[in-house]
Amino acid sequence: MTKIDRYILILFLRTVLVCFCSIAGIFVVFHAFTSLDDLVRQGQTEGGLVRVMARYYGPYMLLLFDWTGAIIVLMSLLFTIGWLRRTGELTATLAAGVSHGRILRPMIIASLVIIVVQIVNREGFLPGYRDALAMKPKELEQESQQLMLPCDDRTSGILIEGAAILPRSKRIIQPSFRLEGDYQGFGGLITAATAQWTEATEDHPCGYLVDGTLRPENIESLPSAGTQDRIILYTPYDQAWLQPKQCFVATTINSELLQADQSTSRLVSIPELAARVKNPAVHSSASVQVLLHERLIRPTLDYALILLGLPIVVNRKNRNLFVMIGVAIGTVLFFFGIKTLSGALGGAGYLLSPSMAAWVPLLVLGPIAYVRLRDIQTI
Incomplete structure (x- = not known):
């Protein structure tokens, strides 16, 4: 890399940084203006306003970079070449026999690196912050209930409903599992106080741990039920790891698919998105x-x-x-x-x-x- 390459590259990267900081600053100012009271109140209990704003707007900076990265790079190319032309440096470089393609090479390579950084950000960081991006400032202190979207598990014949859902806790409030399949003794409906999404363990596959079962009332006396090849409804009758008034519903319908606000579904990684498309239950x-x-x-x-x-x-x-x-x-x-x-x-x-x-x-x-x-x- 020659000195002129380093000069052009530094000028280009500095322009990219200035453009991104300008857009990010405008976003934070306008967004914080409507939520300043909640942020100040939260800052009084968590070590200051700056710390709270960094925790709240940090994920938004990653999202903003994902949205605007390519456009910022394109605009930075324009500004960099415009600056070189205005100062006469471009004319002098061309007069020395250097072609436009050679001048643009450092910026084209840097643009490719920025695209790669976007991929890492999109697939590695953003999926972990999708719940934070769905929060409002007042939800930093206490998680609030959100509307729940009913979803039908087509493989087990169970319609999952509920009064509300806690996205971060992955818990359904007042769940209702309507049993469309043949589950003898369950009466076609399971209702309870809460249902907690649980990943697969040695005792059970992934699904919901239902606590405070209201219906059926005799859940402890009902044996586990399911299809010929797998158990779907686990009960305390033959599952020692379950407590009284508990049961377990095996399903691949996770809590994210039940959120009425599906805007964060665009932030999942490619493997998660592919698994969702291939999921036969959805x-x-x-x-x-x-x-x-x-x-x-x-x-x-x-x-x-x-x-x-x-x-x-x-x-x-x-x-x-x-x-x-x-x-x-x-x-x-x-x-x-x-x-x-x-x-x-x-x-x-x-x-x-x-x-x-x-x-x-x-x-x-x-x-x-x-x-x-x-x-x-x-x-």
Whole structure:
């Protein structure tokens, strides 16, 4: 790496950092303005306002980076080249026989590294903060109940309902398990005070530990029931690890699928999303399948967006910086227009299958991005 490469790379990365900090600062200011009372009240009990805001807005910074990373990189390319052109450094470098492609190489490689960091953030960090991103400032101190979405376990014939759900605790308040299958002696319904989601152990598969059973009243005298190949309803009658008024319902419908607010479902990792699509107990809509394919190709598509902006940066017309920004905004709108339209068609099951709907933007824009990358090598 030459000195000019290091100079351009530092200038580019500094611009990326300034752009991200500017967007993050605007977001925090406007968001905190409507929740300042709750944050101040929480700060009085937890060591100060700064500490509380860092704990609350830290996950939002990761989410903001995931949302805006590619666009920030594209804008930083424009600002960096615009600055080099304004100071005359670009003209001097070109006069020395260095091509545009060689000048842009450090920034193109750095852009690829940023896309990789986005992948690590999206798959490694964000899934662990999805509950925190669904919280409101007043919920930092005490977890609040949320509405629950009924869900049918198609493999065991059980409809899971409840009055409310505690997302972080993974607990259902006043659960109701409607038994559509043949479970002799249970009367077609199990109601209780709470139901706690529990991962699989040596004693049982994953499912809900039901506590304070109200119906059936004679739960201790009923033997465990299920299908020929597996037990679904565990009772204290023949399961020593269960206490009186307890039972266990084996299911793969976890607490996240029961939340009425499904906005955090887009923050799960690719393996979790694939497991949800392959789960035979859950009906996976076409939109969820589109989301899975979009997550698989998103790094390539984000990089294609950056490459689409190269002709805006490298041109012989010496465009004004604000004109280039306007053209870049148009390119971004065109990019997301195609992506949104194909995703909507695939999610609705109209004209495009879920997999094709996710791949159409890349099939359309990928070759264009590659041609533009090759073109700047000759300018």
